[in-house]
Amino acid sequence: MKVLITGGAGFLGQRLARELLARGTLKDANGTPQTITELVLFDVVRADDFGDRRVRVEVGDIAEHSVLERVIDAQTSSIFHLAAIVSGQAEADFDLGMRINLDAARLLLETCRQRGHAPRVLFTSSVAVYGGDLPDVVRNDTALNPQSSYGAQKAIAELLLNDYSRRGFVDGRVLRLPTISVRPGKPNAAASSFASGIVREPLNGEAAICPVAGSTRLWLLSPRKAIESLIAGLELDAGVLGNQRVLNLPGISVSVDEMVAALRDVAGDTVAARIVWAPDARVEKIVGSWPGRWDTSRAEQLGLSAERSFADVIRGYIEDERIQIR
Numbered sequence: 057m058k059v060l061i062t063g064g065a066g067f068l069g070q071r072l073a074r075e076l077l078a079r080g081t082l083k084d085a086n087g088t089p090q091t092i093t094e095l096v097l098f099d100v101v102r103a104d105d106f107g108d109r110r111v112r113v114e115v116g117d118i119a120e121h122s123v124l125e126r127v128i129d130a131q132t133s134s135i136f137h138l139a140a141i142v143s144g145q146a147e148a149d150f151d152l153g154m155r156i157n158l159d160a161a162r163l164l165l166e167t168c169r170q171r172g173h174a175p176r177v178l179f180t181s182s183v184a185v186y187g188g189d190l191p192d193v194v195r196n197d198t199a200l201n202p203q204s205s206y207g208a209q210k211a212i213a214e215l216l217l218n219d220y221s222r223r224g225f226v227d228g229r230v231l232r233l234p235t236i237s238v239r240p241g242k243p244n245a246a247a248s249s250f251a252s253g254i255v256r257e258p259l260n261g262e263a264a265i266c267p268v269a270g271s272t273r274l275w276l277l278s279p280r281k282a283i284e285s286l287i288a289g290l291e292l293d294a295g296v297l298g299n300q301r302v303l304n305l306p307g308i309s310v311s312v313d314e315m316v317a318a319l320r321d322v323a324g325d326t327v328a329a330r331i332v333w334a335p336d337a338r339v340e341k342i343v344g345s346w347p348g349r350w351d352t353s354r355a356e357q358l359g360l361s362a363e364r365s366f367a368d369v370i371r372g373y374i375e376d377e378r379i380q381i382r
């Protein structure tokens with residue numbers, strides 16, 4: 057089986073690639089595990105190939121049709137479409153966000169349509185598709201009302217994926233990912249970057265700025281569970297998805313104060329005291345428009361799950377990243 061990951065050099069792309077290579081198989085449309093013979097890691101920057109001969113690294117701009125024609129052929133049966141401009145950057149650069157998050161998503165679907173073999177396409181959407189005056193608990197079918205350009209771009213791409221699936225051009229599925237935390241590495245341009253920073257930096261012996269109030273409620277998922285969900289999502293039977301291809305993924309609903317308390321429980325007072333509170337109205341406005349409580353029963357019925365507590369997420373991060381608490 058030939059598999060493509062767009063955004064293959066990114067945070068989730070690289071982790072997903074490693075996990076797919078370790079598994080070696082992916083279920084096809086009949087539910088039969090197929091050996092992964094080629095894994096194309098496509099990104100605007102060069103992805104790591106892990107020294108694995110099944111990996112083909114492709115570098116190019118996803119908004120160019122000729123580039124998509126190079127990376128998608130009639131043998132590409134499974135596509136994880138992760139390439140994106142993250143929320144903070146899409147808000148700062150309207151044109152770039154529209155070009156990559158929306159125009160390129162449509163171009164990718166068109167390229168699949170032209171190929172004519174209806175590949176499975178998994179698209180990563182976001183909690184940012186919701187906003188405004190929301191009910192206490194957000195359900196899969198709560199009306200979309202994005203309050204950022206990133207959220208609007210993701211929402212439109214979701215609708216396109218549903219329609220291209222209904223028409224039989226692709227076999228699509230959309231996972232609305234909670235904010236991923238704890239994300240290793242450096243802060244990024246996402247408005248939610250602090251949701252990892254306030255755990256990662258203090259565990260590293262460094263100060264971290266928290267730009268939102270402690271009462272701010274977030275919807276979080278660990279990198280481990282995110283990757284597990286992407287693979288399970290791609291392998292879902294199209295029959296059970298029917299004409300509604302979008303799933304809100306299970307996550308953990310937690311306030312920033314509860315996150316800090318979990319950090320204190322797991323790593324101690326000295327570590328938790330490294331958080332510096334410095335409200336930033338721009339970040340508060342974006343993050344504050346995202347809902348914090350969810351009904352994810354549809355995804356749970358389909359076998360998708362999250363950790364039970366944020367303390368478990370922190371413990372998983374410490375284990376995966378081999379952190380020595382200082």
Ligand SMILES: NC(=O)c1ccc[n+]([C@@H]2O[C@H](COP(=O)([O-])OP(=O)(O)OC[C@H]3O[C@@H](n4cnc5c(N)ncnc54)[C@H](O)[C@@H]3O)[C@@H](O)[C@H]2O)c1
Pocket residue numbers: 062063064065066067068069098099100101116117118119137138139140141142156180181182183232233234235236237
């Ligand atoms: N990490 C999260 O908290 C989170 C939450 C919700 C949704 N998502 C979505 O999940 C997906 C992956 O997220 P991530 O955290 O790995 O982000 P990331 O920024 O690490 O990865 C995105 C990748 O897209 C690539 N890209 C950008 N412009 C491109 C272009 N013109 N051509 C080709 N590639 C291009 C980037 O180089 C980057 O490697 C994205 O679609 C994101 O919107 C992530």
